[in-house]
Amino acid sequence: MGRTIEGVFWVAAYLAVILAPLAVMMVSPTPPGRSFLAELSVALAFVALAQTAVQFLLIARYRHVTAPYGIDIILKYHREMGLVAFGLLLTHPILLVVDRPAMAGLLDPLGGTAGTRPGNWALYALVLLVVLSLARKRIGLGYEHWRVSHALLGLAALGLAHGHIHLSARYAATAWKEGVLIAISALLVASFAWLRLGKPAFQIRRPWRVAAVEAERGRTWSLVLEPEGHDGIAFRPGQFAWVCLSRTPYSVEEHPFSFSSSAQAGPRLEFAVEELGDFTSRIGSVEPGRRAWLDGPHGSFSPDRAPAAGYVFFAGGVGIAPFLGILRTMADRGDPRPVLLFYGSPRWEDTPYREALEELGDRLALTVVYVIEEPPEGWTGERGVIDEALLARHLPREGIERMHFVCGPPPMMDAVEEALRARGIPRARIRSERFELV
């Protein structure tokens, strides 16, 4: 199936699942109709219920689902649709109270009726889930703890919502209708359970070993992994894998890192890791020989999926990692196509992999434009940040025929994408990957 057809198929399937509860609840026998506001409140709650269930599928990393759009976009969509579902669920009690103000008392989490209580708790679980997601960094909640709380609160909210529907015994009073609702939720939650329970069962048979952890410039490390007792994995340049360095693949401590080694070489894999968070700041102390587990490859940020006469890459900081893998692969393939790399870094002495890029320059038609924020004395290259004026100085005139790839900190990516659009580069010729989500 072509990427576009696949993309359209999944959008249609998504809508079908989201609207399925409404269709089912319209089928006779139905409870007596109520006021428009009361029925709208119920309709929004059913849509939000299905949306909440689909959230589990969105984060289950199914390649068929993620490939047409890119996994970073799917994760962002998960975030946005989570907020939409939360908003719709909030309107459920609000509309009921507007319709019949006497119902306000039912919102008391300890009071209410047997039917409304689980609904209230589901709503409060979602309030907590949303607050923790939006304020994770501000309240200092670790990424792993957040992930566990996020999944548990989501599951609790979904279960309680089903309890509310069952005990309210109105629309789902017919057994087959409630069965359809439960089946939709159960299937979607099962897709997530596969990621957390099924996949690790396979990973445990394909362990990896840390072969080396090498210090690079700018608090960046090269993490080298070797397969233990298997052939390793095949990947496309620019893709990434979730790397877990815990004793078991069932651990929630795993992080996405781009392959910085060549897709043509193997089975050794290399990842560029910058000291940024709780986990990565400890990467330098990882001993060679330690067990590792991989979930991958993932991602569609690859020139193999975007053929062009030439490429323009924009890297910021450790955003150089996928480009390193892409350039190493191109060099191993003897790829003659021209590549222009803009590489933004705070300081010249802290610019990781510049020696590796110099070597690659001898094997490829590669031009590197370093853009240094605080350049050393006597620096004659570009300084500051990548903007439209800088692009005007360096972008080739046939730029429109090239494919543009952007990876780096979000402000840098925003600026580059805007500058490219301002220079008339069509959106279809700009690819980017973002992972700053919570």
Next chain:
Amino acid sequence: MRRIYLYRATGIMVALMLGAALAFAWARSQDMALVLLVEESRIEAPAAEGDEPAGR
């Protein structure tokens, strides 16, 4: 750039969901319901057994 498409897709999805919810609310407030074809055929089945449809 795909973010632009993402925002548009989100907007369209939300519009479709709200549209469906409004349609449901209107139909239900009028006490309308969909009758399953299975139920209809079950009701009509005995009559169809003995009688040939007109025109055959």
